[in-house]
Amino acid sequence: MVLNDSSSLLAHLRTRRSGKPRDMAGPGPSPEQLDTMIEIAARTPDHGKLFPWRFVIVPETARAALGEKLVAILRSEKADCTARDEEAAIQFAAQAPALVVVLSAPVVPHKIPAWEQELSAGAACMNLLHAAHALGFAGGWLTGWAAYSDAVRDLFGEAPQKVAGFVFIGTPAAPLEERPRPSLSEIAHKWNPGYGPAA
Numbered sequence: 001m002v003l004n005d006s007s008s009l010l011a012h013l014r015t016r017r018s019g020k021p022r023d024m025a026g027p028g029p030s031p032e033q034l035d036t037m038i039e040i041a042a043r044t045p046d047h048g049k050l051f052p053w054r055f056v057i058v059p060e061t062a063r064a065a066l067g068e069k070l071v072a073i074l075r076s077e078k079a080d081c082t083a084r085d086e087e088a089a090i091q092f093a094a095q096a097p098a099l100v101v102v103l104s105a106p107v108v109p110h111k112i113p114a115w116e117q118e119l120s121a122g123a124a125c126m127n128l129l130h131a132a133h134a135l136g137f138a139g140g141w142l143t144g145w146a147a148y149s150d151a152v153r154d155l156f157g158e159a160p161q162k163v164a165g166f167v168f169i170g171t172p173a174a175p176l177e178e179r180p181r182p183s184l185s186e187i188a189h190k191w192n193p194g195y196g197p198a199a
């Protein structure tokens with residue numbers, strides 16, 4: 001199976017495969033291509049036109065500084081932080097040519113439930129991946145401890161925002177491998193009126 005087959009839109013959708021950020025090399029997207037990706041990502045279903053997502057581009061020149069900040073936060077939050085943990089944080093910030101931090105940015109309180117707004121932020125991450133792939137790159141959506149740290153979130157936004165994902169973008173340096181996918185019968189079925197508790 002050809003992964004990330006760009007021969008048609010349908011082929012692209014049926015064969016999309018994330019890249020592993022740690023295995024991504026150049027070329028990465030240009031600033032214009034990144035803007036295009038974010039424009040596409042923002043074309044995402046959003047109940048109430050609230051735009052409940054933000055995109056923070058971390059430029060290449062700022063990646064080392066981000067790594068240092070992650071290490072400082074990790075030290076303050078993890079009493080048993082090891083040199084290996086610190087090295088992983090530095091590597092995390094440095095991997096892949098481009099990094100876009102996607103924030104869930106719900107408007108609260110609001111009649112549109114925060115849950116719906118958070119779903120929209122997830123969809124925006126997915127759209128960002130599709131845009132990256134459509135432009136000939138591979139994307140990888142990561143979270144990890146940094147996505148759940150308020151101090152890390154504060155580097156990019158403010159409460160009640162949350163990090164929805166660190167989306168890394170670049171060119172796979174190693175061939176991509178398919179991962180297990182569920183069969184249709186495992187994940188989809190037809191509803192019939194016999195479902196649910198008996199009345």
Ligand SMILES: Cc1cc2nc3c(=O)[nH]c(=O)nc-3n(C[C@H](O)[C@H](O)[C@H](O)COP(=O)(O)O)c2cc1C
Nearest residue numbers: 016017018019122140141142143144145164165179
């Ligand atoms: C919210 C979210 C967070 C994720 N975080 C990680 C992560 O921290 N590390 C990781 O290896 N994969 C993570 N993944 C999985 C990868 O992004 C990717 O979806 C997975 O490798 C499957 O690849 P595919 O996109 O080709 O299906 C995450 C996925 C989602 C949706």
